Amino acid sequence: MADRGFDLEDRLEALEEDDLKRALSPVDRVAERGYFAEPSGGELPVLDSEEALVFASNNYLGLTDDQRVQDAARQTAATVGTGAGASRLVTGDTMVHRDLERLLAEVKGTDRALAFSSGYAANVGTITALEPDVVFSDELNHASIVDGCRLAGTETVVYDHCDAANLRSKLEERAERVRGDDGDPDAESWLIVTDSVFSMDGTVAPLAEICDAADAFGAWVMVDEAHATGLYANGGGVVQAEGLEDRVQIQLGTLSKALASQGGYVAGSAELIECLCNDARSFVFSTGLAPPAAAAASEALHVARHGGARERLWENVAHLRDGLESMGFDVWGDSQILPVVVGDRTDAIALADGIRERGVVVPAIRPPSVPAGTSRLRVVPMATHDRDDIIACLEAFRAAGEEVGLL
Template identity: 90%
Template structure:
């Protein structure tokens, strides 16, 4: 009988040959430094003896081991329970969820917010629930946005990265095509979706120009603030920094990065949230966000708003960017994410390994995650890194860069 299964060994061999096979490497704690284990497959890992500095995490404010955030999670677990136990529509809706959503709506300047079990679920569920006829999507948008467009069965027009003129051109072309085909463009629902901060390039979307283009054609705007929430004005994102709350219909974000927890959220009008509660399958058919995660995110949002963590992060970002550029490295973007462009895949991997040998963790990002010829090291400082940590990171880049022949 024919084997109608899957040749997994061949797949793994191909990944090995193309230098794309990755492995899990556990760490003892999620913080600015930790002890890492060698990749061990399914075996119990053994942690290395040397402590490493972590410049590879999205834990931007360093709040995962903040006592206040941990205490909030413990209190919620003791008072409410460790898990929601069911979908929010059944019995999994708690006061902890409602408190988080109230705070998120306040920060984002919207009528309401809704917490999802993950950022991925928030994007996929929202786009699919809206069922747009056409989505206009930045070419470097996150995979969850792309998958949301697929699930919505929407026609997708991709515009050039962070290019509002390209977006406007796509909008104009769609309007012309509809008219030429005898359809009224006004009968279609149009959704423009963009990340605000792009995770692999560190670029920031030109949101005001995107809103201008959207309003010219009556389209709605959805902004993914996953890598911005908590880091800008009053603990908000780029939408708040630019004062665009009234022009962006849908604000999405995550709780798992600067807010040191797990989950995602969508903020917008009361009508939007009611529709998502009823129509977003990733919300309706998922167990509610664990109460300790919701409470941790609430406390982290409070800390982000009312402490000096944000200011310290941006100081560290400036110090690290200046140091890397002064060595001769090209650093992309204009956010807290500092991609050090190398170009050649092999050089990038060698540089990352050289940095790791000096007990600093900063990953090599290579195709297909980024375009061919643009391999890079993704550097992400935290607010909890001190000056000595930044200097150690710079020294590792300097020594490894000379070793690889890049400096």
């Protein structure tokens, strides 16, 4: 009988040959430094004897090991439970969830917010629930946005990265096409979707210009603030920094990055949240976010709003960017994410390996995750890195760069 299964060995060999095979490398804790283990497959991992500095995490404010955040999670586990136990539409809705959503809505300047089990689920659930006729999507949007469009079966028009003029031309082309078919463009539902901060390029979307284009054509705007929530004005994102709350109909984000927890959220009008509660399959058919995760996110949001972590982060970003650029490295982006673009994938891997040998963890990102010829190291400081940590990172870059022949 023919084997109708899958040739997994060939797949793995192809990944290995193309330098694309990745492996799990456990760490003892999530913080600005830690002990890592070599990839061990299914075997018990063994931690290194030397501690390494981490400049590769989305734990931007360093709150995963903040005592206040940990205490909030511990207390909730003890009093409410470790898991929600069911979909929130059954018995998995708790006061802890409601408190988190109240705080998120307050920060985001919306009527209500809704917590999902992940940011991925929030994007997929929202797009499929809305079922827009057309989605206009930035070419570098996150995979969860791309997959949401696919699952919704919607027509997707891709516009050039962070190019509001190109977006406007795509909107005009669509309107003209519908008119040419003797249709009414106003009868279609249009949704413009963009990340606010892009995770691999560190770029920031021109949200005001995107809103201008949306207003001109009556489209709705949906902004994924995954890499911005907690880092900007009053603990909000780029939408809050630019005062666009009244012009962005749908705000999303994650709780798993700056807010040091797990899960995602959508914020918007009361009507939007009610529709998502009923129609977003990734919400309806998922067990609710674990109460300790909701409590940790609430406390992290409070710390982000009222503490000094945001200021420390941006100071570290400026110090690191200045140091890298002064050495001659090409640093992209306008955010806390600092892509050091090398170009050649082999050089990027060699540079990352050289930096790792000097006790600093910074990943090499290469195609297909990024376009050919733009292989890079994705450098991300945390608020909890001190001045000596930043200097150590810069010194590792200098020594490894000279060794590889990039400086």
